[in-house]
Amino acid sequence: MNRFLYYLVFLNMMAIITTPIPSLLLIGAHGGAIPTMVLGLFTGMLISFFFLKFFNKFPGRDYTELLKAYTSNYLRVPVTIYFAIVWYLAGTITLVMLTFLLITFLTPEMSIYLIAISILITVAFGVLLKSKSVLFAVEIIVFLVVPIAFFLFIKLYSSSELDWDQVRTSLMYSNSVPKYGVFTATLFSFSGIANLIVFNRYFTKRNTNHLGAVLIIGLFGVFTLVTTYFIPIGLNGFDQVDRLIFPWTSAADSVRMKYGIVERAVFLFMLFFVAISFMSITVHWHVSYKLIQSLIRIDKLQMRNNNWTPFLTVAVFVAVAIYLTVWLTQYQLYTYSAYYFNAIPIFIIVWAVTMFAVKRGHDNEPLA
Amino acid sequence: MSRWHKKGLLVVTILLISFLAGCAYKSVDKRSFVVSVGVDPAENDDDRYKVTLKIAKPIASLRQATETEYTYLTTEAETVSEAIRILETHNDKVVDFSQAKILAIHHELLSGDLQLLMDYFTRRGDIQLIMYVAAAKPSAEEVLKVEPILEAAGENTLYNFFDDTGTESPFVTTSFLFEFRRDVLTFGKDAVLPIVRTSKNKDELVINTALVIKENHEPVDLNRTQTKLYNTFMEGANGYGYQAHNSGYIFTLTFDRAKMNYKLGIVPGQTPQADIKVKAVGAISQSNKTLSLNRLPEYSEVTNKELSKEMEKLFKKMQKEKVDPFGFGLRYRATRFHTDQIEEDWNEIYPDLVFNVQSDVKLKSLGAIK
Numbered sequence: 207m208n209r210f211l212y213y214l215v216f217l218n219m220m221a222i223i224t225t226p227i228p229s230l231l232l233i234g235a236h237g238g239a240i241p242t243m244v245l246g247l248f249t250g251m252l253i254s255f256f257f258l259k260f261f262n263k264f265p266g267r268d269y270t271e272l273l274k275a276y277t278s279n280y281l282r283v284p285v286t287i288y289f290a291i292v293w294y295l296a297g298t299i300t301l302v303m304l305t306f307l308l309i310t311f312l313t314p315e316m317s318i319y320l321i322a323i324s325i326l327i328t329v330a331f332g333v334l335l336k337s338k339s340v341l342f343a344v345e346i347i348v349f350l351v352v353p354i355a356f357f358l359f360i361k362l363y364s365s366s367e368l369d370w371d372q373v374r375t376s377l378m379y380s381n382s383v384p385k386y387g388v389f390t391a392t393l394f395s396f397s398g399i400a401n402l403i404v405f406n407r408y409f410t411k412r413n414t415n416h417l418g419a420v421l422i423i424g425l426f427g428v429f430t431l432v433t434t435y436f437i438p439i440g441l442n443g444f445d446q447v448d449r450l451i452f453p454w455t456s457a458a459d460s461v462r463m464k465y466g467i468v469e470r471a472v473f474l475f476m477l478f479f480v481a482i483s484f485m486s487i488t489v490h491w492h493v494s495y496k497l498i499q500s501l502i503r504i505d506k507l508q509m510r511n512n513n514w515t516p517f518l519t520v521a522v523f524v525a526v527a528i529y530l531t532v533w534l535t536q537y538q539l540y541t542y543s544a545y546y547f548n549a550i551p552i553f554i555i556v557w558a559v560t561m562f563a564v565k566r567g568h569d570n571e572p573l574a
Numbered sequence: 575m576s577r578w579h580k581k582g583l584l585v586v587t588i589l590l591i592s593f594l595a596g597c598a599y600k601s602v603d604k605r606s607f608v609v610s611v612g613v614d615p616a617e618n619d620d621d622r623y624k625v626t627l628k629i630a631k632p633i634a635s636l637r638q639a640t641e642t643e644y645t646y647l648t649t650e651a652e653t654v655s656e657a658i659r660i661l662e663t664h665n666d667k668v669v670d671f672s673q674a675k676i677l678a679i680h681h682e683l684l685s686g687d688l689q690l691l692m693d694y695f696t697r698r699g700d701i702q703l704i705m706y707v708a709a710a711k712p713s714a715e716e717v718l719k720v721e722p723i724l725e726a727a728g729e730n731t732l733y734n735f736f737d738d739t740g741t742e743s744p745f746v747t748t749s750f751l752f753e754f755r756r757d758v759l760t761f762g763k764d765a766v767l768p769i770v771r772t773s774k775n776k777d778e779l780v781i782n783t784a785l786v787i788k789e790n791h792e793p794v795d796l797n798r799t800q801t802k803l804y805n806t807f808m809e810g811a812n813g814y815g816y817q818a819h820n821s822g823y824i825f826t827l828t829f830d831r832a833k834m835n836y837k838l839g840i841v842p843g844q845t846p847q848a849d850i851k852v853k854a855v856g857a858i859s860q861s862n863k864t865l866s867l868n869r870l871p872e873y874s875e876v877t878n879k880e881l882s883k884e885m886e887k888l889f890k891k892m893q894k895e896k897v898d899p900f901g902f903g904l905r906y907r908a909t910r911f912h913t914d915q916i917e918e919d920w921n922e923i924y925p926d927l928v929f930n931v932q933s934d935v936k937l938k939s940l941g942a943i944k
Binding site for chain 1: 590600
């Protein structure tokens with residue numbers, strides 16, 4: 207099952223392009239974004255290493271199970287709720303951003319409700335799948351999307367209008383002080399590995415080559431960060447790059463396929479990123495849903511052999527998401543998601559504390 | 575899934591179908607596709623801009639149509655967006671900008687405030703950033719209204735000029751909307767727009783000169799030779815049309831490949847230098863004398879002298895006019911760490927910059943005769 211780990215990490219990194227992260231990175235372009243991204247890259251790799259090492263100790267067991275076995279309810283319940291919210295919001299940010307993208311570039315006349323609902327119907331089905339099926343779906347999407355992504359990236363990098371002097375100018379700002387907002391946004395792009403808290407159930411084999419895995423993850427990270435950061439600068443210019451609200455879509459809109467079936471590469475880009483972000487929302491929400499399932503099971507919703515709690519959970523997910531999509535303005539989306547990313551270190555601390563608790567519990571009574 | 579789940583799902587699905595009242599997309603016959611947008615200064619004193627939309631008329635089939643049919647909507651308003659709002663009321667169909675590929679701007683508007691003029695086009699997500707931008711003479715409206723005799727049904731002459739699938743002349747500058755925006759907003763590089771002119775009897779379009787645009791600065795004209803050199807060495811254009819008059823020879827050359835590299839040698843206390851290397855590979859396509867194959871290096875040398883002279887003249891003209899279409903300023907910023915006064919430093923350096931042009935043309939062939 208090892209390859210699925212890379213799919214999860216890769217998916218999350220690709221999906222950052224449809225979150226506010228590119229523009230949060232580019233806001234720091236005139237002050238220390240580059241050193242911060244390097245710092246974030248190493249921190250992200252370090253955290254990935256600890257995640258891998260921890261879960262490798264418990265092959266085939268997910269996090270909720272471990273919490274149940276080795277910690278008290280006073281720790282387990284609040285932590286699970288907190289994690290569920292964190293994962294739910296990660297999916298929701300992508301959803302709102304995707305809706306905004308579609309309404310700005312693809313279907314300006316369509317109602318926002320209709321766009322959100324048409325995304326959510328598919329996502330809701332995905333969330334209710336078995337964890338294993340979600341992993342398979344991720345694999346299919348990665349395999350369908352990688353050729354298009356590869357083609358698009360070659361198009362972008364080989365575009366004759368890409369101005370490398372703009373890119374070099376941006377490098378000349380790397381002597382500035384790192385920025386916290388950029389740092390946390392970079393960390394988030396490495397968070398795909400955290401999905402292990404649910405999917406570790408299917409990673410039953412022990413793997414000892416953590417360093418190799420972390421190195422591959424680091425390479426993915428370098429490639430995504432370089433692409434997300436420098437392509438918009440090279441195509442849309444460095445001096446006012448922080449004024450772009452969708453830097454990546456604008457970059458993709460600046461590339462032309464002279465003899466292509468469609469001339470505007472942005473449509474290919476849309477196809478690609480809609481698929482990626484669908485899958486990313488599904489994975490995030492699925493994790494959140496599984497965490498909630500480990501806490502709540504309402505007996506009143508029992509009908510014959512079936513319990514309808516999962517449907518209720520997903521219905522709540524969908525309702526809250528629609529409300530947020532309609533209510534949020536662009537400004538709020540960017541400000542609140544910046545708050546969300548800035549709170550990621552809290553998540554890492556909480557996770558580290560529970561990790562130590564589980565480890566100590568395990569050392570005291572290894573058979574529980 | 576149990577039977578209950580399946581039934582529940584079926585009911586939900588049927589309920590959802592009733593919400594599908596219709597397609598969110600308006601169908602093609604309810605849309606009018608704008609192919610070009612033109613902006614002119616208003617004739618009326620109360621207004622600021624005159625906007626012209628060139629709209630393609632739907633035709634049933636290409637075989638029946640003998641010529642292209644366009645219609646034009648024109649109005650004046652205080653801003654571009656307001657004018658387009660007004661034009662939407664002149665038309666029973668949805669004005670659709672997804673096919674708009676030409677933005678023609680009256681040449682006089684390019685010296686004024688570009689922010690207000692360009693904002694609408696870059697802010698709207700459904701207007702493509704790979705739209706072609708051109709300066710229009712005598713006016714955008716007249717340029718858009720030209721329907722050349724050679725234009726076939728379903729064709730747009732201006733597209734063919736710019737998109738490199740029709741004519742590929744080194745005289746035609748291509749500038750995309752995103753490129754124009756980028757270069758106008760960048761300190762150290764200025765945008766270049768092609769000038770589209772109408773011929774005297776208004777049935778032809780002529781594009782062979784260009785305009786250097788800098789914000790809050792008068793646009794600088796490039797003549798035909800300068801436009802050609804700019805296109806060859808900055809945009810990678812090539813083809814026929816290079817002249818060399820030197821040592822009694824008159825050559826017309828074709829370039830297959832051409833490129834330019836430059837290095838800035840800027841040391842405090844010394845005269846700032848720009849070492850420019852111009853490289854080209856080509857053939858002779860016309861000559862006033864009989865030529866011989868073993869003297870190709872000599873012909874290359876003749877061309878080199880001519881080319882270096884022309885390039886240096888062009889750089890010096892740009893320097894004198896205080897514009898920088900070749901991006902020397904951007905290169906300056908790209909080769910040293912950023913400081914707060916880097917832009918002022920460059921403004922002091924640029925007028926003193928000395929250009930050392932070294933050209934390396936390799937002529938490979940004489941064509942079919944000696």
